[in-house]
Amino acid sequence: MKIVIGNKNYSTWSLRGWLALKQTGAEFTEVMVPLDTPNTHDAIRDYSSARRVPVLIDGSLSVWDRLAIVEYLAERFPQAGLWPADREARAHARAVVAEMHSGFTALRGYYPMNIRRVPAARSRVDDVEADVARIVEIWREMRTRFGAGGFPVRIFQCGRCVLCARCQ
Amino acid sequence: MAVDDVARAYIDAVLNHPAMREWYEAALAEAWIVPSDEVD
Numbered sequence: 001m002k003i004v005i006g007n008k009n010y011s012t013w014s015l016r017g018w019l020a021l022k023q024t025g026a027e028f029t030e031v032m033v034p035l036d037t038p039n040t041h042d043a044i045r046d047y048s049s050a051r052r053v054p055v056l057i058d059g060s061l062s063v064w065d066r067l068a069i070v071e072y073l074a075e076r077f078p079q080a081g082l083w084p085a086d087r088e089a090r091a092h093a094r095a096v097v098a099e100m101h102s103g104f105t106a107l108r109g110y111y112p113m114n115i116r117r118v119p120a121a122r123s124r125v126d127d128v129e130a131d132v133a134r135i136v137e138i139w140r141e142m143r144t145r146f147g148a149g150g151f152p153v154r155i156f157q158c159g160r161c162v163l164c165a166r167c168q
Numbered sequence: 169m170a171v172d173d174v175a176r177a178y179i180d181a182v183l184n185h186p187a188m189r190e191w192y193e194a195a196l197a198e199a200w201i202v203p204s205d206e207v208d
Binding site (some may be wrong): 007009010015018019022023034035036064112114115116117132135136139140143 | 192198204
């Protein structure tokens, strides 16, 4: 199994697919495609016509899109328990992941991930504050419903957690 | 940006996850620069 990713310093999309794969315990290799070069899209096209990372390669199968990768891995490695076993918890987890997958554009745009350095302080922006407040609300709801140690979504929120962590 | 104790605990738990630490260490070792992501 192989995963094609972008730079680990910048690519939260890659991080999410990589973390889910890591969580399965499966052996895999990484192919890193440097982002933002003249050759980036062409290099990714060798693995996916979508030309975006991450891309999961399993034999002749190519799965692009981080959420599709997570779903594929959950089917491929059921013993990993990537989704909660409980139906309600699983539905809740999927709703949270879907919200994170498609939303929080203000936060993502305002605080892109850059692990190597601490960004300069920025002025407060209402849309960004609202995104952060919504993430905290999601965590609080999960804690209330599933317990302090029972965050049902496990690793899937990490990409967004990193973004939030950058907001400290 | 300040966050409450629940959020702080969750952020810390994620950032201290072994897989996250592995990703972080690799990121710190990268030399490639994307100029548009280095602007404050």
